[in-house]
Amino acid sequence: MPDLRFEDVSITYRTAGGGVRGEIAAVRGVDLTLPAGGTLGIAGESGSGKSTLAMSVLRLLPGNAQLTGRVMVGDTDVTELSFGELRALRWADASIVFQGAMHSLNPVRTVGQQILEALELHVADGWKTEAARRERVTELLRAVDLPPLKADSYPHELSGGQKQRIMIAMALACEPEIIIADEPTTALDVIVQQQILEMISRLVTERGISLLMISHDLSVLASACRRIAIMRGGEVVEVGDALEVCTRGQHPYTRQLADAFPTIGDPASRRNPVTRRTRSDAASDPQQSPMTDEVLLEARGLSVTFHSRTKSARAVKDVDLVVRRGEILALVGQSGSGKTTLARTLVGLQQPDPGSVVRFRGRDLPRKGKGLRAFRKEVQMVLQDPTAALNPKLSVYESVAEGLRVQHYRGDERERVAQGLTDAELTPPEDFFTAIPQELSGGQRQRTVIAGALAVGPQLLVADEPVASLDASARGEILGLLLSLRDRLGLSALVITHDLGLAWNIADTVAVMYEGVIVEYGPTEQVLLRPQHEYTRQLLSAAPTIQRAIA
Template identity: 60%
Template sequence: MSESATPPDEAAALEWRDVTVTYGARVRADADTARTVAVADLSLRVERGGTVGIAGESGCGKSTLVSTVLRLLPRSADVAGQVLLDGEDVGAMTWGRLRAVRWAEASIVFQGAMHALNPVRTVRHQVAEALELHLAKAYPTDAARSARVDELLALVDLPAAKAASYPHELSGGQKQRVMIAMALVCDPDVIIADEPTTALDVVVQAQVLEVLAGLVRERGLTLVMISHDLAVLAAVCERIVVMREGRIVEEGPSRRVLDAPEHPHTRELAAAFPVIGDPASRRPARAAGEPVLPTGDDAALLEVRDLVVDFRARGTTIRAVDHVSLACAPGEIVALVGQSGSGKTTLARAVLGLQQPTSGEVAYAGKPLPRRRAALTAYRRAVQFVLQDPSASLNPKHTVYDAVAEGLRIHKVADEEARVRQALTQAELTPPEAFFGAIPSELSGGQRQRVVIAGALALEPTFLVADEPVASLDASVRGEILDLLLRLNRELGLGALVITHDLGLAWNIADRVVVMHQGRIVENGTCEQVLLDPQHDYTKSLLAVVPSALEVRA
């Protein structure tokens, strides 16, 4: 510490003073954009025992900002300004001092515990490792360290037996709990949680947040939490800071930021996670002259009748889909919601003819789905599929033109170029010619998903099956893609089965909501019926854990 202006007892637990982080240009060829600014002249003070949430889209610099606390940025990053941890300048620490501070004074719950845990080490080994490094005197023996690991696992509601597990033997929620236990092992003052619940489904997310919030409250920890979801932050933090392009655009008490956002960007973030029941985030009502929803099952375009899908693995049979019946009318948007493992994706695969049902059948336009390959081809032309992650579902070496034209070639459709042009225009990639030669890595996430949608549209389908179509997209892009889906629905009469774990998405666009739980459909009704007046206990419990409905700390 050289010039500490504030006396030590007044030092904040964590403080950023005029911090600017730039990334080096070694990876980039063009010298003009020599350095990318990730964090721009940012100051933020987190008081002892304070809980602050940092919100923003991917690329806004929020992860870079918290990485400065333990100096974990790659060598190409250049940090200017001061980061003070308990009044001590992190940037001025020697390597030895820094290593002593890491994890002992501040620890991190990393994003995606899936990758943040070493796959070939047991949980016990990984949690105890930090004890061995920092608290060797307090826990001198393996037995003492093991006892401490058990104690921490109990704290995050995991049985002690899990200590002997390897990460792949745990579920996503359990891994995230192990991450939290690991972060607490040395009793640090500051905990940084980087998207601790992204990639978890709502129910598990609620459980993990509960554990985290409880621990922070009981132990008076200082918490800095990052998320793109304002409601998640509001559930745990007193204060929310909204970042955009490396700067803070809004800051205030959680309740206020959530209920009355001032900056347009905050409003955009808030809109991406709609409050169920709020008419403003509901799809516009159908105007006169638009396709009218037929009623009655006989008019169904796509029908699933008493479908059962079993998976056999080593003698045991797992029933993924259990006597499900479902009907989608022409032009109707149906949201199929459920937790991961509820069988919703298996159902969708069966609908597409990708999964042979054990019994029951899928019927399209009144006719049962053919089993022969040639006949299936015709069916697949009418029913198209949009996958979750466009970066994974597009071949990275194929140009946009090839990606869109592939379906046309398979189905031997004439007039290829005109159809590709039309599909790209419908997917709002204009002018279409500008995108013909592009490869996926040159496009943004939203543009990629549009290419996937264009690929589906090129065949002029009458029905679309979309598996989590916006889950991998940022808040602002999410809205655009949903608008696109609604417009296609309105103008082309395109019906859709949208599979999602996100009840907010269902509220955004669906005509009808079908709730699936352990392979069965437990509730089926109009969007308003199911989401505003749920009948089944499972639907109620799902709605109860949606962050926007969680009780917000005042």
């Protein structure tokens, strides 16, 4: 079994501008070793160079990338392989689990066909015949805890966790000795994330595979890797034993990453996400909340049923919920629990069942015409994926102005767009007017989505997983922004999440949803520190923490 070694590796991207200013140094002088049968985690924020470094192992870098140094798989320098030799190395010696399973799987082929493709291209003694290859697919699906019948499913028919398991099965197909996992649990709920991490650890132990895992979350790496390297600005700033790095990191950036995800029950992080500012400047008094008794949005006996030709499925079941002025309510639960369906119904995008009551400021929710348009000016939704929510061809100005034009805003549009960007802390706003989404960081894109919502002057934001796809610092900045908006503008927020740490960071109240039912509802401290329902305790036990991972 070979070692994987990075020897003085530097990777530069040449942009269209050319010259020195047209070169971006993504990785700088990296020396790292993944010993045979070992596990190494690489942590860092977006743009730190960790994914670029990992892609160099299989030469998956774009054409404008230039690599110096050596990437060694055993005694083989990957940079010197011919295409045929490289093709033989991929899948058979080293394989990769990409971050976005939905974007990595072919939507028009069954997942079984996609696993078979790797086996057909890399024929080995164990699967020379079609029957042997199909048996190998069944074996792989069982190895990742999926029933063999899932081979006939298309990607859109699988949950996020199931798609990620398919990606792992594909990576294992040709019995590689090295697996690279690039953010394998990003945007998965805590229970599915725990299952994926346990499965990866089990497979690595049972099969003696070498694992290189990439994440921005130290608690995730600590649960699967014995050693961790910290990257920042393309350089490795610290590397060592997982316990030492996570609990006694020497570099300030390492300690910043360790602090980015709060420990539930830690008073220092209550209503106090980590941002670039000091804690006292970034958050309101953790003992105080501007929440009032005035009810903005109310649901009573709310149910939602989806109907098909053959059957009906009840996604939301008899929910009672209240959002007050100045309140941040976290709606917590796994994927498929009904959270998003409930939120869409509360903002009028989904029809509830007859007999359900939804009221805004004491009046029944309007269903059409001017009344519905006026309601949507008061209640705005912030979608989960900012990249998908923004039109890639529209500038930031156009994206923020879109809602104003729908609402037939009669004031100074430019001034209102600038105010929305300022409220979302994109300042000076004029610097962002002409930018397009691909020129922004993930955090800036999410702020642009929030700015578009703020521009119309809402009283309530409904945010669906607003930080699920963001790295540590961007996550803290967006959560700090939500608290700031509540304090400065008196906004209320309903935040949908599977992240209990987020609820501890910013929420006044927590509602726990399971299979369409609110099973626990109350003040954050009560629900998270003294949970009464078994499902809440299950969520808390699955939430990754550094202390639990290294225990």
